[in-house]
Amino acid sequence: MSELAYTPRRSVLYMPSSNARALEKAKTLPVDALILDLEDAVAPADKPAARDAACAAVASGEYGERELTIRVNAIGTQWHDDDMAAVAQAGPAGVVVPKVSSADEVRRLVAALEAAGAPEGTRLWAMVETPTAVLDVREIARASDRLAALVIGSNDLVKELRADHVPGRAPLLTALSWSLLAAREAGVAILDGVYNDVRDAEGFRAECEQGRDLGFDGKTLVHPGQVEVCNEVFAPSAEAVEDAKGVLAAWEDGAGSGVVTYGGKMVEQLHVDVAQRVLATHEVISARG
Template sequence: MPASNAKAIEKARSLACDAVILDLEDAVAPSEKDSARSRVVGAVQAGGFGYRQVVVRINGLDTPWGAADIAALADVQPDAILAPKVSTADDVRRYDALMAPFPARTHLWIMIETARSIFRIEEIADAASNTRLAAFVMGTNDICKETNARMTNGRAALLPQLSLSVSAARMAGLAIMDGVYNDLQDAAGLEEECCQGLEFGFDGKTLIHPSQIAIANEAFSPTAAEIEFARLVITEFARPENASVGVLRVDGKMVERLHLQQCERLVAITEILTRNAQEAAMPGRQV
């Protein structure tokens, strides 16, 4: 959401999304940076976003506004700060050091959107071991800009970058969000790209318009059949007679304990989504 747009920020409080990114960077003109920062500070302080994580994308530290953005947000404590154009582990540590005044609950998310970041993705992910780093967000438009790649259906030119980033995130225990889909009129294309992101292992997708939310939610939410099978696997492995068994046949499929872990994660996601939906349906719970 552009931080310079008060109506967009207000609308974000009622959207069926898991996180709201209030953008002080690309979506805000230089002449409006200071006023947008003040608006974001007021919005985060006022609250009202309910279960949605509130993330603020700040300006880079190589700009006149980045350090001031971080300093202004320390007192209002968003759920996360999203740092743009991070290219090295040292960049992660610089942002982390400036976030020292923030409470421990405020995480650091970073944009993976430079060519250099792809070649240093392992060291960047490893920086999570001693910093607030908690998530990657793919900046696919900026990667294309830097490499002169073309954003086509199927994203052939970006497949190596996407795959490497997901692998690095999983290695370090980080969440990772896929990049945006630019064509607001192409619902079928958005659905296809969401499904591709799910197949790659992304946790979700960043979006540029509320009209895209329903498609992304459906694509990244477990299906009823997946939930039923996951619960069945958990039940079968929980039986006393299967306590020392490494592999079972469940509903005609061979299932190992590594699949049990995947099923437990799927059920945990389902329970979170259910709680969020219930909260969204309850009036007066926007805190």
């Protein structure tokens, strides 16, 4: 698969679809994408009403440029089939499915969406949150052209590994890196997991910076107060933009010379590719305001 054109997914906020106030507030948040949740954040008795509310939100047209997705309940639960049928008809940008564990499940999910009449623009987002999923993530990422993103479910993954949430996330680094390799090979987006302590601003920023440095496209969030820091960290800095412009200018000035330097460093085609990606990302983000 070829690499997808850049879509801003720096900040991707989970919102409980059973909470009308939360859905209304989401219309005003500077978030790139929303995951309207039917799963963990919704009590069993509230799930049918939450499903209706999420589908109505998608149909409302009131969320501007924010990418709207809906997280359905997991395969095998009593709500999953009804969720998939209703969400397919609503036609969000993405259908987020928890605990996807195999390429075959991806293909079955895509078949279910298509059978229920999902529009072409409705893509699948597969959550990677079990050891089985991590070990099979390369096949999951390549299973269908309708798969647009992998989403790390870090809380479940920590639980399944019998690990701990620690600064630096050493217990998760193998799973994070392996999932990133799979996403980049397949040309799909990949989103980092959530940071649970909404009061720990310093720890949150550090984990955003780690995710950015590893190569994630953005981060899933559990609180609106995390959005602005996430947007800042996952966007090219002013310094990075100016550096990218300098690299491209030096490359153009040195065309045909065989050796080009900028800032005392050698510039090769790979550096040009990186600079072009930085500027393209900056332009898309700037256009969104």
